[in-house]
Amino acid sequence: MLSSLANKLSSKMRFMLLFSRQGKLRLQKWYTATAERDKKKMVRELMQVVLARKPKMCSFLEWRDLKIVYKRYASLYFCCAVEEQDNELITLEVIHRFVELLDKYFGSVCELDIIFNFEKAYFILDEFLMGGEIQDTSKKSVLKAIEQADLLQEEDESPRSVLEEMGLA
């Protein structure tokens, strides 16, 4: 009971989903604790609803007690669930900003980039949004943080050659 109340009160964006036109989930981020089973059910239902919509239709829809804001970029649907009193337009801007970030990071991003580097896509999303709130409004500083972290990762990896790792060096 208490936890469900906390869920109600918790952050604005409830979750973000990326899925393809064929209904394949490409990325999911939940900003409220949700049981695995419920997640699956919601994702399935929501994908059906969104995919059934015609291209000219409005980007917003009310679904259960949430407002769904989605936008299609090439073959990918970006879909966010926000609360009733939230601003749909800013959510649309959040989506667009995320796409811009992906685009900058991968260099004209395509669905495959996100499939094969899905952890990178998550890292970017995590730098941009935190707990459903916009963390940084500046594209530059988000990308900088990612690059720095990536650099750290490479430093971690690069000094150790395979041989070193094998303990042969």
Place this chain on the structure above:
Amino acid sequence: MALKIVKGSIDRMFDKNLQDLVRGIRNHKEDEAKYISTCIDEIKQELKQDNIAVKSNAVCKLTYLQMLGYDVSWAAFNIVEVMSSSKFTYKRIGYLAASQCFHESTDVIMLTTNQIRKDLSSPNQYDTGVALTGLSCFVTPDLARDLANDIMTLMSHTKPYIRKKAVLIMYKVFLKYPESLRPAFPRMKEKLEDPDPGVQSAAVNVICELARRNPKNYLSLAPLFFKLMTSSTNNWVLIKIIKLFGALTPLEPRLGKKLIEPLTNLIHSTSAMSLLYECVNTVIAVVWLSVLKYLGLLAMSKILKTHPKSVQSHKDLILQCLDDKDESIRLRALDLLYGMVSKKNLMEIVKKLMLHVDKAEGTTYRDELLTKIIDICSQSNYQYITNFEWYISILVELTRLEGTRHGHLIASQMLDVAIRVKAIRAFAVAQMATLLDNAHLLTGNTQHSGICEVLYAAAWICGEFSEHLEDPMATLEAMLRPKVATLPGHIQAVYVQNAAKLFSTVLCGQEGAPADSKVAQETSQLLIDRLPVFVQSDNLEVQERASCILQLVKYIQKLQQKDVEVAEEVTALFAGELNPVAPKAQKKVPVPEGLDLDAWINEPPSGSESEDEGRKTKGKAVFAREESRHTKPRYTEVDEKELAKRREVRKAEQANNPFYIKASPSSQKVRTASSPNRQLVLWMPMSDQYVKLEEERRQKNKADRKKDKKKRREKGRQRRGDSGPESEEDITPAHMVDIVTEEMPENALPINSSLTSRCITDVCDIQGNLHDGSQVVVSVIFENKCDSFIKSMEFNVMDSLNSKLQRPEGAGPHDSLTVPFHLPPGISSEARFIFSVQSIVMPQKLKGTLTFIVKDSSTHEKLDFKLHFTCTSYLITTPCYSDAYAKLLESGDLKGSSLKLEGINQPFHHLLARICFHHHFSVVERIDSCASMYSRSIQGHHVCLLVKTADQTVSIDAKCDEPGLLRNVLDEIKLTFSQC
């Protein structure tokens, strides 16, 4: 041991990595489930190994599978292991997996507390970063309790990157562990003023979210947020703040008022749709209910024009708005009602309005209601009235209003209806007779009230249609009461004349029964007794008519005494029926054959030489006539074309002119007086060359204007009444703030048609007052363009929070100022009004009205206008020396901004002159295609410009100690150049 490591590494080389897994799944579309189950088996094997790289790879793959919907909860412990790796690469993967897979009931979370604490205090900010990010997804009440202190410390971390994340995650912590809120809040509040914009916006986010849940605890922060709202340019932050205010306002209604201005500013200035939406949303939700109503009604009136049906269904709602406290809303609602009446609902609507009339005792609003009722009923030739008896009784009811100044209006309606609707006459006459009988009620204590005008109509109707009277004698008696002599002259005159008409009717009736010749004589005696009062009247008309009729009656009495039947002859005096003529009736009368309306009756006066020549060559009359017949139509044709062309040009000018008020649908013609090419310079301190330049321009413009005038005069001769003489100020002020000329709409106040409706224009110029940083002087030139005397002009402006019209002491904030002069026809005169302005950072528009009385009609008329205070008008041309200028720039107090203008192909010195002239700058220094310019605001802000030009592109780098002001000035400069 070494062998184990070697084995692990070699295995790893053959392990599937994430990419292989993804590829594999894509290649096994048919048996995906089977393929994945083998993969999961592999992963299980990998997880058993000690090598952390292998484990991490396995966890990464699991995260992917988890997304595909596979259960990976069994690997929770392995995820914790990877999280605990000292290597960032693995740690990152571990936290990602945790954030995707963990939830509150994952029991291994308990084991993570110490690891997370260690990561939070790691010297590497990215370790801390991933820990915070992960935590934001799976924080539990226990974690929140145990780590609250650590996170709170991080809010003051040296790196903004960490501060930002810590601030955001604090919100989650508050939710899971509310006790942490109290100790952490002061620090959170501090973060609202963090130097880093990211941290600041994070803090705004968190506090706004908290405040939305429980607004009353956050009221004390309102001033701080208000400051942020007016200073922030970050849309994301602004949206949050506006939302917050939306939550706060119901608790503190005074906030709503304060918000009006910043919100309107935002609505006007923002280009971000989402922000606009949020502003409007907030306005709708709580802030400004009345404004919403107003806007709603305004929008409805727009919809009404295109979709009348959809508005009509909201009739009740609109009628409710008539009960609103706010007069402007009521007036708006009235406007709407006007457009939405139909035959069906007219009576109902008017009935409601009549109720309001009763309630609105003693206000000007009541007068407005009254005119509106009449407008509504009489529109499009009484199109919606199905029952004229009803209308007459409404009019009669309206006469009960004391102190209205629209008696004349009611009277003209009564006359109009009685004359034009024959069927109604009997009813109308009966009503009018009662009115006359009760005249003392109308005139009672308000001697000069306009309502007695109604008696004018009543007397005339009773007289003219006296055959319908039931008891003409009684009415005659009523019309000749001594009290009538106190009525205004023109009404008395009508009384006397119509008494005579009635007399004739009475005679007719009485002589029908010859026995009563005595009664007839008594009637004559009544007139002879009562008329002398009128003969002594000081009104010529009354006197003349009275004495004339008195003599006539005396003569009649003589005849009566000789028993001569006079009734028929007396009736002959007033024989013939008056019939209404439709305005277009003249057109239906065919032009008699042989009548040439275009032909000169007399020879035209010899006007120009060319005509003289023409006459000289008029040797053969036949040719001359032919010629004239040909030239005439051709001339008008050219003229028509020319007119159309000119109209086009004018429209284009108007479209480009920012100060031009677009014609509202109700006003038919609006004149522009500030076409860019006609603007002239008042005064500019500039180096010689610019003065010269200006001189040239002025000359040229004068020449242009002369041409213009000439053309116009021609046009005026061609089509008189189409356009009156334009105002011809020789020097138009540099700042045409607003030029307003509105014609009265045809269907609005029915003013005397002989009055030219275009009555007055005003042109104004706004100048800052150098000596007082908060004062702005607005000079308004009023010009009377009609041919009647205009008096009692009153000038009023709706104050905004920022700008207020200075009124004399003791005057209320909405009182209007009397313009200290009258205007004879064709005269213009200038009045100055002082405004106090608080902030000069934003441009402002103020709405105002000018009311005045046109002599001869004695009705008040109204002219709406807008005053546009541009930021430029707050600048004052101030010369500056180059060394002082350099010092100013060096001081570093100024904030910069820049502007690029493309496609400018005027010479550089023209460009500079333009900036000097339109925006009050002075040139400090000029080197080739580069110049520095300076100006100062009335509040002492320095504004510096560096203007450079290269191939049609002009770049302006500007600096000012007030970025808001600078931005607006630059926008205005841009606008100036976009017009040329």
